[in-house]
Amino acid sequence: MISLAEAESKKNKFNKLGKNLFSKFFGFEEGIDITNDVAVLNRRNIVMKNIVFVSNLFYSLLLFVLSLSTKLTTDWAITIVSFPITFLINKLLKTLIDLDKEDKTKQMIAMYVASFYIFLSAVLIYAKLYQTGTFETASYILIYYSIVVISLYQDKKLLSTAFIYLFGLVTFIHLVWTYQILGASKELGMLEFLKGFVGTPEFGDLIFRSVAFILFYLVVFVIVAIGQYMQEERKKELIKRRQVQNDFSAIVGKLFQAVFINAYIFVNKEHAYQVQKVSEKIAEFVGMNNADISNLSAFSIIHLRYDEIKDLEMKNVAYDDKTYEFIKVKTSLGADIVKRMELSQNCEAIVRSHVENTISDEKMRSIMKNQLDLQSQVILLSDIYITLRGINSYKRPYTHSMSINLFANQIAPYFIPELKERFLKFSDEVEELYNNFEH
Numbered sequence: 001m002i003s004l005a006e007a008e009s010k011k012n013k014f015n016k017l018g019k020n021l022f023s024k025f026f027g028f029e030e031g032i033d034i035t036n037d038v039a040v041l042n043r044r045n046i047v048m049k050n051i052v053f054v055s056n057l058f059y060s061l062l063l064f065v066l067s068l069s070t071k072l073t074t075d076w077a078i079t080i081v082s083f084p085i086t087f088l089i090n091k092l093l094k095t096l097i098d099l100d101k102e103d104k105t106k107q108m109i110a111m112y113v114a115s116f117y118i119f120l121s122a123v124l125i126y127a128k129l130y131q132t133g134t135f136e137t138a139s140y141i142l143i144y145y146s147i148v149v150i151s152l153y154q155d156k157k158l159l160s161t162a163f164i165y166l167f168g169l170v171t172f173i174h175l176v177w178t179y180q181i182l183g184a185s186k187e188l189g190m191l192e193f194l195k196g197f198v199g200t201p202e203f204g205d206l207i208f209r210s211v212a213f214i215l216f217y218l219v220v221f222v223i224v225a226i227g228q229y230m231q232e233e234r235k236k237e238l239i240k241r242r243q244v245q246n247d248f249s250a251i252v253g254k255l256f257q258a259v260f261i262n263a264y265i266f267v268n269k270e271h272a273y274q275v276q277k278v279s280e281k282i283a284e285f286v287g288m289n290n291a292d293i294s295n296l297s298a299f300s301i302i303h304l305r306y307d308e309i310k311d312l313e314m315k316n317v318a319y320d321d322k323t324y325e326f327i328k329v330k331t332s333l334g335a336d337i338v339k340r341m342e343l344s345q346n347c348e349a350i351v352r353s354h355v356e357n358t359i360s361d362e363k364m365r366s367i368m369k370n371q372l373d374l375q376s377q378v379i380l381l382s383d384i385y386i387t388l389r390g391i392n393s394y395k396r397p398y399t400h401s402m403s404i405n406l407f408a409n410q411i412a413p414y415f416i417p418e419l420k421e422r423f424l425k426f427s428d429e430v431e432e433l434y435n436n437f438e439h
Contacts, residue, residue, distance in 0.1 A: 025050045035235050035242075041107045042097065044153055048114045049093040051149055055118065056086035059125050066128075066135060078128070089117060115150045115158060119166045122146040127173055143170055144216055151220045154228045163217045170213065174206050269304060271386060274437055276300040278382035281433055285422040286374070296375050300382070302333070303340040309333055343376060347383035354410060355395045368414045377415055381423060384411065389434060400431040 026047050032039045063079040096110035122142040129139035143166065150162045279300045283293045309330050346367045353359035371380050388403040398406070404427050412420040423430070 034231075035239050038102055038104045038107060041104065041111060042101050045093070045097045045107055045110045045114065048111070048118075048149070048152065049090060049097060051152075052093060052114060052118060053086070053090045055121070055145075055149070056082070056089060059121060060086060062125065062129065062135065062139070093117075111153060111155075111158065115153070115162055118149050119143075119146040119162055119169075123166070123169045123173065130173070144213075147217060147220055151224045154224055154231060156221065156225055156228060159217075159221055159224055163221075167210075167213060167217075171210065174209065271390070272301045272304055274386045274434070275379065275382045277433060277437075278385060278430060279379050281430060282378050282382055282419070282423055285426045285429075286378070286419055288374070288378075292375070296378060299336065299340060299375065300379050303337045303344070305333065306337055309337070339376075340379075343371065343380050344383060346371065347380055347387055350411065351384060351387045351392075352394055354406060359410070364411075364414050374416060374419065377419055381407075381415060381419065385430065386434070400427070400434070 032043045034040055060079065060082045063075070063082055067075040067079045093110060093114055096106065096113060099110075100106045122145060125142055126136075126139040129135040146166065147159075147163065151159055153159075276297055280293055280297050283296050288296065349367055350359070350364070353363065371377055384407070385403055388398040388406065389400070391397045404424065408424060412424070415423075
């Protein structure tokens with residue numbers, strides 16, 4: 001017995017396979033740059049070639065069914081000949097499409113050949129099948145089908161041209177074969193025949209078919225016009241987006257480089273890992289959950305990853321979702337690194353100002369205004385403690401008691417009360433942790 005989970009898994013795999021196959025053969029934007037008109041046209045030609053192949057198979061099936069019903073030798077001959085013709089047409093289209101994939105003129109030739117064939121084949125099938133009652137309706141729909149297929153190119157000019165020729169061919173078929181007007185007019189004379197024909201049901205049917213065809217074309221034309229407009233606007237927006245992307249990548253990359261060069265003094269691995277351990281300990285004191293502590297731990301040493309984004313300027317890259325995702329990840333990482341470096345710089349400013357006795361209430365508030373969240377304050381507090389305990393060019397190392405006294409008397413008022421209280425309460429554990437570091 002197959003479990004429900006296994007059945008669902010197989011169904012998902014089957015659906016995915018179906019989507020991939022459809023995308024491969026009939027997806028208009030499968031792996032192409034939509035701002036490249038030639039590449040888009042080439043892909044549409046490939047899709048059109050596949051549609052022509054499927055259409056030819058359908059035409060052959062119709063002819064085969066007709067041959068079975070009539071059992072005429074001529075019908076069987078046409079059915080048999082249709083199969084190699086199907087192969088040759090697709091071979092011709094493939095040759096035209098592959099002739100030069102980067103040449104717009106050659107791709108346009110392939111477009112017009114495919115479009116001409118699709119409406120000509122529909123008309124010829126109708127011309128062959130219109131006399132057979134049941135098949136007349138099905139074959140007549142193919143004429144409308146050809147308009148829809150040509151509209152997939154999203155080209156108003158092509159659709160208009162196809163409509164003119166197709167309407168002319170359909171009208172010719174109506175006059176010559178469907179109602180045999182030309183044959184009847186020879187006996188009566190054209191003027192005399194028209195007088196008698198105008199009031200007949202056939203005339204009403206001819207007018208109705210013509211009007212219906214025109215209305216159908218107008219609807220399809222409006223859809224194509226809207227689609228073409230949206231495509232052009234989308235292309236323009238994408239071009240602008242890429243220009244912004246390039247400028248943004250270059251500017252942000254240079255900005256990050258400048259920040260990293262100026263702040264290189266703050267990128268000290270030993271100091272960073274000590275801050276990380278003390279931050280984790282203090283985070284436990286204030287009752288942060290495991291997920292928050294894990295995030296805090298990663299953020300406390302994120303500036304050590306500055307090599308990953310020193311240069312964001314990208315050249316000769318594909319403009320796809322992977323590229324945008326790459327930029328998004330890198331810029332997000334860069335923003336976090338800058339934020340973390342800002343904490344290090346603020347720590348240095350606080351400690352140095354207190355050592356040199358240049359700190360003021362206004363300056364302290366200015367420094368702390370961007371460190372209002374608990375995570376930032378925990379890391380900043382840990383950084384201040386590690387910096388006070390260490391040696392620096394402007395000060396000697398502070399003892400634990402000196403560091404705690406400085407924090408309690410001068411720095412603590414600017415931190416969250418809960419954080420201040422828990423740090424002072426468990427400061428002995430912080431000292432023990434610090435003493436276990438290798439100095």
